[in-house]
Amino acid sequence: MTQAPPCCEENLPPVLVITVDEMAAIAKALAHPARIRILEQFDECVPRVVGDIVADCRLAQSTVSEHLRILREANLLFARKDGPRTWYCVRRSVLHAFSRALDDLAIEPVLHQASGH
Amino acid sequence: MTQAPPCCEENLPPVLVITVDEMAAIAKALAHPARIRILEQFDECVPRVVGDIVADCRLAQSTVSEHLRILREANLLFARKDGPRTWYCVRRSVLHAFSRALDDLAIEPVLHQASGH
DNA sequence: CGACTCTATCGCTGATCGTCGATTTGTGAA
DNA sequence: TTCACAAATCGACGATCAGCGATAGAGTCG
Numbered sequence: 055m056t057q058a059p060p061c062c063e064e065n066l067p068p069v070l071v072i073t074v075d076e077m078a079a080i081a082k083a084l085a086h087p088a089r090i091r092i093l094e095q096f097d098e099c100v101p102r103v104v105g106d107i108v109a110d111c112r113l114a115q116s117t118v119s120e121h122l123r124i125l126r127e128a129n130l131l132f133a134r135k136d137g138p139r140t141w142y143c144v145r146r147s148v149l150h151a152f153s154r155a156l157d158d159l160a161i162e163p164v165l166h167q168a169s170g171h
Numbered sequence: 172m173t174q175a176p177p178c179c180e181e182n183l184p185p186v187l188v189i190t191v192d193e194m195a196a197i198a199k200a201l202a203h204p205a206r207i208r209i210l211e212q213f214d215e216c217v218p219r220v221v222g223d224i225v226a227d228c229r230l231a232q233s234t235v236s237e238h239l240r241i242l243r244e245a246n247l248l249f250a251r252k253d254g255p256r257t258w259y260c261v262r263r264s265v266l267h268a269f270s271r272a273l274d275d276l277a278i279e280p281v282l283h284q285a286s287g288h
Numbered sequence: 289c290g291a292c293t294c295t296a297t298c299g300c301t302g303a304t305c306g307t308c309g310a311t312t313t314g315t316g317a318a
Numbered sequence: 319t320t321c322a323c324a325a326a327t328c329g330a331c332g333a334t335c336a337g338c339g340a341t342a343g344a345g346t347c348g
Contacts, residue, residue, distance in 0.1 A: 074207045081201035084273075086336080090191045090198075093276050104295060117337055119296055138294045138345045144276070153270040156201075159210050159261070203306080221325055234307055236326055255315045255324045 072155045080152045083128030088113060089121050093130065093144060101134070101141040189272045197269045200245030205230060206238050210247065210261060218251070218258040 072080070084090060088111060095110050096102060108118045122142060125131040129148045134141045189197070201207060205228060212227055213219060225235045239259060242248040246265045251258045 074204050074211070077207050078202055078204040081198045081207075082203075084198035085195055085202045086199075087191050087195040088336095090194050090276070094191070098278070105293095108295095113336095114338055115295075116297080116339075120336080123296080135295095135344095140295065149273055149276060153273040156266055156270040156273075159207075159266060161215070205306090225325095230306095231308055232325075233309075233327080237306080240326080252314095252325095257325065 070151065072151050077152065077155055080128050080130065080148070083124050083130055086121070088118075089125055092118075092121060092125065093149075096142075096144045099143065099146075101143040103139045103141055105139075107142065187268065189268050194269065194272055197245050197247065197265070200241050200247055203238070205235075206242055209235075209238060209242065210266075213259075213261045216260065216263075218260040220256045220258055222256075224259065 084093075092107060092111065095107060104115075104119065104122065107122070108115050111118050111121075113121075122131060122133075126133055126142075129145055131142045132145050134143075201210075209224060209228065212224060221232075221236065221239065224239070225232050228235050228238075230238075239248060239250075243250055243259075246262050248259045249262050251260075
């Protein structure tokens with residue numbers, strides 16, 4: 055276990071709004087227990103290397119690498135190469151934007167009425 | 172368009188916590204643009220019949236019925252039969268529980284530190 | 289240079305998904 | 319009963335997914 059670099063997300067632009075297609079793409083990336091557990095492994099803003107992530111899954115290295123690719127392409131993880139290793143960290147702003155978009159799908163009646171009809 | 176009955180969710184118990192497998196199952200149900208759009212169709216707490224939902228999708232009746240089944244089995248929709256029709260409405264508490272669980276995946280560092288390490 | 293480590297990608301398999309038309313089931317009306 | 323209608327289910331098809339071992343490529347250390 056190597057010394058972790060600072061959080062990877064710090065210099066990325068914050069995510070504000072999401073389209074329906076983007077929501078579906080993010081949901082698809084989350085649609086597997088192994089991928090949820092991988093995200094759960096991340097503590098706060100601390101990046102992790104693939105080897106450690108693999109060690110905490112009961113799956114082949116190639117399978118975990120594939121799950122990481124899926125999470126990365128959905129912008130739920132950010133990858134930073136560091137010599138032979140790759141550090142991953144969670145894109146919390148994307149997760150939050152998705153969670154907010156879900157809440158908007160389920161707007162409270164009272165809020166809806168308050169905005170004018 | 173028939174007169175809608177009162178909200179279907181009113182007498183269902185609220186959803187509090189979700190397991191990893193349940194999160195993945197909900198995400199899988201959300202992992203298709205057509206299903207997100209179906210949820211978007213619902214206004215506040217107003218139930219809808221299948222015919223109206225089909226009319227707002229560009230998909231065959233059988234395809235929409237299948238999407239509704241998937242949303243229903245993930246507890247994102249609740250169905251109530253009324254004569255030859257079926258009224259659907261959104262289970263907002265499930266959507267909210269899922270959204271909260273996602274936020275927990277992305278706990279802010281400051282909150283995490285405040286709870287003791 | 290060669291040997292080794294770390295990670296990503298390839299190729300394959302079986303399983304599941306998305307879509308449709310056709311059919312079935314259930315209900316109410318004539 | 320007979321008919322019409324609403325919705326669910328069936329059967330089939332191609333497409334995509336999840337898993338693995340094997341391999342490739344990039345980097346490090348002697």
